[in-house]
Amino acid sequence: MKWLVSITAAVSVTALCVRAAAGYCAERPEISAKAAAVISADTGETLYALNAGEKLPMASTTKIMTALLCIESGGLYDEFTVDSEAVKVEGSSMGLREGDTVTKYALCCGMLLPSGNDAANAAAVRIAGSLDAFAELMNSRARDMGLSRTYFVTPSGLEGEGHGSSAGDMALLAREALSNDIFRSICSQSSMKVSFGDPPCERQLKNTNKLLGMYDGVYGVKTGFTDEAGRCLVSACERDGKDLICVTLNDRNDWDDHMALYDWCFREAALREVKLPGDITAGIVGAVDGKLRLMPERDSISVTTVSGSDRDFSFAVLAPPFVYAPVRTGEQIGELAVYFRGRETERVPLVAAEDKVYSDGRKKQEKSLIERIKHKIGSIFSHKG
Numbered sequence: 504m505k506w507l508v509s510i511t512a513a514v515s516v517t518a519l520c521v522r523a524a525a526g527y528c529a530e531r532p533e534i535s536a537k538a539a540a541v542i543s544a545d546t547g548e549t550l551y552a553l554n555a556g557e558k559l560p561m562a563s564t565t566k567i568m569t570a571l572l573c574i575e576s577g578g579l580y581d582e583f584t585v586d587s588e589a590v591k592v593e594g595s596s597m598g599l600r601e602g603d604t605v606t607k608y609a610l611c612c613g614m615l616l617p618s619g620n621d622a623a624n625a626a627a628v629r630i631a632g633s634l635d636a637f638a639e640l641m642n643s644r645a646r647d648m649g650l651s652r653t654y655f656v657t658p659s660g661l662e663g664e665g666h667g668s669s670a671g672d673m674a675l676l677a678r679e680a681l682s683n684d685i686f687r688s689i690c691s692q693s694s695m696k697v698s699f700g701d702p703p704c705e706r707q708l709k710n711t712n713k714l715l716g717m718y719d720g721v722y723g724v725k726t727g728f729t730d731e732a733g734r735c736l737v738s739a740c741e742r743d744g745k746d747l748i749c750v751t752l753n754d755r756n757d758w759d760d761h762m763a764l765y766d767w768c769f770r771e772a773a774l775r776e777v778k779l780p781g782d783i784t785a786g787i788v789g790a791v792d793g794k795l796r797l798m799p800e801r802d803s804i805s806v807t808t809v810s811g812s813d814r815d816f817s818f819a820v821l822a823p824p825f826v827y828a829p830v831r832t833g834e835q836i837g838e839l840a841v842y843f844r845g846r847e848t849e850r851v852p853l854v855a856a857e858d859k860v861y862s863d864g865r866k867k868q869e870k871s872l873i874e875r876i877k878h879k880i881g882s883i884f885s886h887k888g
Contacts, residue, residue, distance in 0.1 A: 532763040536754035537733070540670035541768045544678055544739060544746035545806040546843035550768045555671035558652045559752045562727030562735045563595065564673055565660030566614040566623050568641050570689070571680045573626040579608040579685070582703070589624040589634075594661060597622045597699075597708060605699040608685075612697045615690045615725060616710040620659040627658040634658060645672075648679055662731050670750040677724050677737050677748050690723035691715070714738050718762050724748075740765050744774045745807040776803045777816055777841065779851060785820075785836060789828035789861045796856040797822075799839050804849055817842045822853065830859040 531551070538559055541551035549555070587601040597613030599605065599621040607629065613622030627637035634657065641655035650672040656663025668676075680686045689695070693716060694709045711726045720742040727735035733753035738761050740747055749764050751757050779799040787795040797820075822837025830836070838850040 532760070532767050534751065534754065534760040534763065535756040536670075536751035536760055538670040538752045539750060539754070539760070539764065540674045541747055541749045541764050542671075542674045542678065543772065543807040543809070544681065544741075544748050546808055546811065546848050547675060547678055547846045548808055548811065548843065549671070550747065550771055550809050551764055552671065555674075556652060556669050558654075558667045558669050560662055560666065560729065560732035561660065561668045561673055561752055562729045562732035563618045563620075563660040564725045564727040564735045564737045564750075565655065565657065565666070565668075566618065566727075567673070567676055567680050567725050567737060568644065568655065569623045569626060569637075569658040570611045570614045571676075571683060571686055572637075572640055572644060573607050573611050573614075573630060574683055574685050576607065576630045579611075580606050582606055583629060585621075585625040586628040589628040590621040592620045592624050592659065592661070594620045594659070595711075596620060598706065599625060599699070600701065602701045603699055604701060604703050609697040609699045611686075612689055612695050612708055613699075615686075616692065616695060616708040618711050618726060620661060623657075623659040645676075648675060650676060660727055660729070660732075662729060670752050673737055673750045673752070674748050677739065677750070681723065681739055681748070687723065690725065712736075712738070714758055714761055717758060718765065720765075736761060742769055744805055745769055745772050747772065747807065772807050772809050774805055775808050775811060776805055778803045779839060779841070780818055783820060783839075783853065785822055786825040787828055787830065787859055788825050790830075790859040791862045795826055795830060795836070795859055797836055797853045798856040800835075800852040800854055804841060804851065806843065806848055808843070811843060815844050817845075820853065821850070828859045828861045830855045832856065832858050 538554040538557050540555040542549050582604050585599055585603050585605055590599040595618040597617050597619030610622040610626040613619035627634050631637035631640055637658050638655050645653045652669035653672045654665050656666035696705050696707055698705050714721050720740045721738055723739045724737045734757045735752050736757040737750050747768055749761050751760055754760055781798050783797040785795045785797055819840045821840055826836055832855055834855045835852050836855055837853045839853050840850050841848045
């Protein structure tokens with residue numbers, strides 16, 4: 504898809520939910536974490552921050568990036584034999600052994616549920632050929648995402664020199680990963696059955712993220728622990744349409760702290776309705792007037808925010824440079840990207856708002872020329888007579 508036109512306009516932003524009671528002023532929760540951040544999963548807006556920009560070791564929450572890159576590399580269900588050296592790694596494991604047959608999908612499950620270091624290493628070698636080469640891919644993607652306080656050395660999160668991130672960066676990384684449906688579906692499971700081994704057989708994997716069963720609405724994301732990093736936790740939670748992501752680093756009381764942060768931030772956040780622009784046109788080839796009216800598939804979207812105003816939202820149309828007739832009403836032509844302070848929030852399908860039939864203008868031109876010639880010849884013979 505290409506940029507067709509960019510739209511920056513005042514939009515109607517209506518609060519659907521406000522704080523639970525007028526004058527609500529509960530104090531910010533006191534937590535044990537060395538660093539923490541809570542953001543809107545919709546907009547990336549920060550609702551809570553504690554040393555959120557400080558670079559710290561983040562242990563196995565690193566596997567959020569590893570699993571995302573593994574999913575994006577494709578061929579998720581192709582079987583292959585794991586690299587014999589890659590699976591020889593200390594710490595948490597999904598149970599891989601030398602000679603095992605596995606798929607990338609199973610490795611993602613092994614990373615995100617039991618936090619398998621063997622799964623992370625096996626995926627890295629399969630994708631990039633070596634752990635170092637995969638770390639380069641991780642850092643490249645981090646730069647593309649604007650994660651300025653993040654540097655990866657290992658795919659598993661076992662410490663290497665300089666390996667670390669900030670709570671704010673990890674929240675944004677989780678937001679990006681959760682926009683991938685496959686990632687989201689895996690990390691939300693308390694347990695899964697996957698097939699691997701020599702020969703492959705079905706195994707049960709359990710999720711280390713106990714918060715999934717402790718707090719209503721939690722649907723991810725990843726735990727982590729090393730002696731250096733302490734307890735690390737990235738979670739996501741949806742309640743009454745509001746969607747938040749929480750990160751704590753080096754937190755001995757992470758389960759309770761996440762629940763306290765969600766209690767406070769859900770009261771602070773508002774669910775807002777953003778009216779989408781409806782006066783959009785695209786060029787069309789083969790139609791008489793050369794223009795096609797477009798409209799979003801929905802009139803508005805709901806986003807979780809705490810301080811968003813009309814000026815914070817802008818739009819861009821993503822569509823081919825031109826469309827070919829015929830086109831039917833309701834046919835998808837492109838997408839409308841919604842931005843909050845320059846960060847993409849959502850994409851909504853753009854559909855044709857009218858039928859456009861094919862019109863062969865060349866034939867019409869030819870017919871018009873023939874008629875003019877006939878008229879000219881007729882006038883000559885009429886003059887001679």
